[in-house]
Amino acid sequence: MSGLGKLVNVLKAAGEDTRLRLLALLADGDHSVKDLTEILDQSQPRVSRHLKLLADAGLVQRHAEGAWAYYRLAPEGQGADLARWLTSRVDPNDPDRRRDRARQEEARAEQQALAADYFAKVADSWDLLKTLHVPEAAVEAAVLEELGGRRVDLLIDLGTGTGRMLEVLAPAYDRGIGLDSSREMLAVARSRLAAGSIAHAQVRLGDIASLDPAIGPADVVVIHQVLHYFDDPGRMLAQARRLLKPGGEILIVDFAPHDLEFLRTEHAHRRLGLSREQMKDWAASAGLDVLSMREFPSDTKDRGLTVCLWHLGDRSRTD
Ligand SMILES: C[S@@+](CC[C@H](N)C(=O)[O-])C[C@H]1O[C@@H](n2cnc3c(N)ncnc32)[C@H](O)[C@@H]1O
Known part of the structure; x- marks a missing residue:
């Protein structure tokens, strides 16, 4: 043709x-x-x-x-x-367009409510639950390693859950802020930070799908095992970038593509893992570069999941 x-x-x-x-x-x-x-x-x-x-x-x-x-x-x-x-x-004021947008917001709110119900139920057992199919120790060590021994001013952990990342990365920041929409998960996070005497981090209730850039600007944003709860991880990344200082960095940990449908039906996941290509596209649309990507195959033989660690950098960096 x-x-x-x-x-x-x-x-x-x-x-x-x-x-x-x-x-x-x-x-x-x-x-x-x-x-x-x-x-x-x-x-x-x-x-x-x-x-x-x-x-x-x-x-x-x-x-x-x-x-x-x-x-x-x-x-x-x-x-x-x-x-x-x-x-x-x-035309944003076209009646069909306005109705579609309102329903789009409703659909997103419903999905968030489902995830919130799930996390309210599992908050107390989350730390155990999350170790089941994931090479957790290796991933945590690698996340710390990505920061190369630096100590940054502000680190923001999106979807902080029980605050484990704030604890692991505590030596790497002067001020840490964890955001999460689950009061139950945050209650566990507060006890964890208190038990570890981590006074330079605080956790706050908030919706990370509509972030207020005023909580930044951050040197580093961490998004650890959170993006697969969103239909559109790219939209989340664009939000996260708004929190960064020019040249700031985002560390993302999430699953590689998999076919474990039960994670959707029983554990509130939306996306069955994220691929390299998807991350590259989402990052590029958000004005971010993929600086590195590492994979951590499961250390269990059955139903294991590969975990990926992406290090993204804001394109306006000057080095
Ligand atoms: C799988 S947990 C991960 C927690 C933590 N980052 C970790 O790896 O241990 C996902 C977290 O994202 C939070 N979350 C999901 N949707 C959210 C939203 N819209 N706003 C804030 N937090 C959200 C959940 O409440 C939950 O604590």
């Missing part, structure tokens, strides 16, 4: 009400088909058909993950340019 013919196909794919609404939703981050179906209040086969047309035209990308599929705007190419141009021109 000629270049002109291809472009006409892309324009045809984008030139329809529901598909334009889908593009506008995806401009705000990755979404599962399940969520898009609920937000648009249309049948799943219908939404899937629209998404397939958008994907065939190169406007969006599909990522299959276990029983779910996620969609995002295409990161590059003619379709990507057009999708970005079009979505930047959608």
